[in-house]
Amino acid sequence: MITVKRITEETKQDILLPNEPFSLWGKMIPLYDGTTWSYRTETFPDEEVSEMVFPDEDYDFKELKKDHFFVGAYNDDGTCIGLAIYCKGWFRYLYLDDLKVSKQYRSQGVGRLLLEEGKKIASENGYRGIYTIGQDNNLSACQFYLHNHFEIGGFNTNVYRGTSQENKSDIYFYLDC
Numbered sequence: 001m002i003t004v005k006r007i008t009e010e011t012k013q014d015i016l017l018p019n020e021p022f023s024l025w026g027k028m029i030p031l032y033d034g035t036t037w038s039y040r041t042e043t044f045p046d047e048e049v050s051e052m053v054f055p056d057e058d059y060d061f062k063e064l065k066k067d068h069f070f071v072g073a074y075n076d077d078g079t080c081i082g083l084a085i086y087c088k089g090w091f092r093y094l095y096l097d098d099l100k101v102s103k104q105y106r107s108q109g110v111g112r113l114l115l116e117e118g119k120k121i122a123s124e125n126g127y128r129g130i131y132t133i134g135q136d137n138n139l140s141a142c143q144f145y146l147h148n149h150f151e152i153g154g155f156n157t158n159v160y161r162g163t164s165q166e167n168k169s170d171i172y173f174y175l176d177c
Helices: 009-016 110-124 139-147
Strands: 003-006 022-024 026-032 037-043 050-052 068-074 080-087 093-101 129-135 151-156 170-176
Touching (some): 003 110, 022 139, 026 151, 037 151, 068 093, 068 110, 110 129, 129 139, 139 170
Antiparallel strands (some): 080 093
């Protein structure tokens, strides 16, 4: 059974949960008609499917705890197998800064449990909801957010210009609590 709890000083090492690879197998293409967002998806041909892993973060619990909330998901052994980091924002949405689940626990509802705790944090702190950003070529992540009742609220085509990830864009997802 998976349990979810907020990470404290006693469990602060859990915020260093390593990143693991994920598949890049398609792309989400947001569409905006002036009032409403929609999207279409594009599946990559087999020869273009790849894996990506983000560099591991070197989070400093003491430094971040003043404006971040940390949530861990734990297996029966008490091992942290999922992490969500929420950041206080200046507007009415709490920012989901990081969400990761150990590869062997993906597609088992762990991410949803981490979001549920985030909704509680948002409500407790007077936020309207949660927002996050997903790269358009991480179709699994984009579909995960939509499946969990987030809505597309923006699209940034300029963020990666001049970088090694120039062919990507960011999609902004919002969830009202």
